[in-house]
Amino acid sequence: MDTWVWVLLAVGALWISQMVGTHVQMSHYRSVLGGITREGGKGYVGAGNAKARLGKGVILIMISDEEGVIKRALRMRGMTVFARFEEVPDLVGMTLDELREEGREGPYEKATMLAARRAVEQIDRIQSEKAGVAAMN
Numbered sequence: 710m711d712t713w714v715w716v717l718l719a720v721g722a723l724w725i726s727q728m729v730g731t732h733v734q735m736s737h738y739r740s741v742l743g744g745i746t747r748e749g750g751k752g753y754v755g756a757g758n759a760k761a762r763l764g765k766g767v768i769l770i771m772i773s774d775e776e777g778v779i780k781r782a783l784r785m786r787g788m789t790v791f792a793r794f795e796e797v798p799d800l801v802g803m804t805l806d807e808l809r810e811e812g813r814e815g816p817y818e819k820a821t822m823l824a825a826r827r828a829v830e831q832i833d834r835i836q837s838e839k840a841g842v843a844a845m846n
Contacts (some may be wrong), residue, residue, distance in 0.1 A: 712787035724818050728788030741783065742770060757827025759820040764788070769797070773832055777785050777805040782834070784821060805829050815826050 732783040745754055752774040758765045765786050772781040782797035798810075799816035808815075808822075808829045 715776060727790075734792070736792040737793065738768070738785070745770065745772060745781075745783075752780065753832045755828035755830075755832035755835070757824040757829070757831065758766065759823040759827070761788075761820060767820040769828050770794070771800065771828040771832070773805055779803050779805075779808075782825075784817075784824070786821070790808065795806045800825060805832060 722765050726765060737801045740754070742754075752772055754770065754772050756768065758769070761767075763802065765788055768785040772777055779800050783794040783796045784797045785792050797817070808825050817825075818830040819829045
């Protein structure tokens with residue numbers, strides 16, 4: 710019986726540590742995204758993700774100007790809650806049109822390019838909503 714108690718305590722401790730780690734990672738994500746939006750400027754912010762069954766998942770935040778040129782890109786890639794955002798310089802200067810191409814080989818692995826396409830889709834939705842609001846006024 711003592712063995713089961715220790716097993717349950719270990720599982721409970723792992724579960725609680727996962728919750729704490731997830732909270733820390735989400736706080737980091739909100740902090741980075743909040744910092745980008747506070748910087749202001751004209752343009753659009755999009756976030757995309759690519760989940761991996763096994764291996765590293767990717768979250769990508771891209772900032773484009775009004776002409777559709779990527780001005781900044783940040784990527785969080787990893788398997789643990791210790792992953793942090795890093796600059797993605799090879800996407801800077803690319804256009805949204807270049808990243809929309811489904812089969813396009815990019816400067817990064819498939820997961821990063823999928824996350825980039827999803828971020829572009831989000832920017833496209835924001836632009837169309839903004840255009841719809843402008844047309845109503």
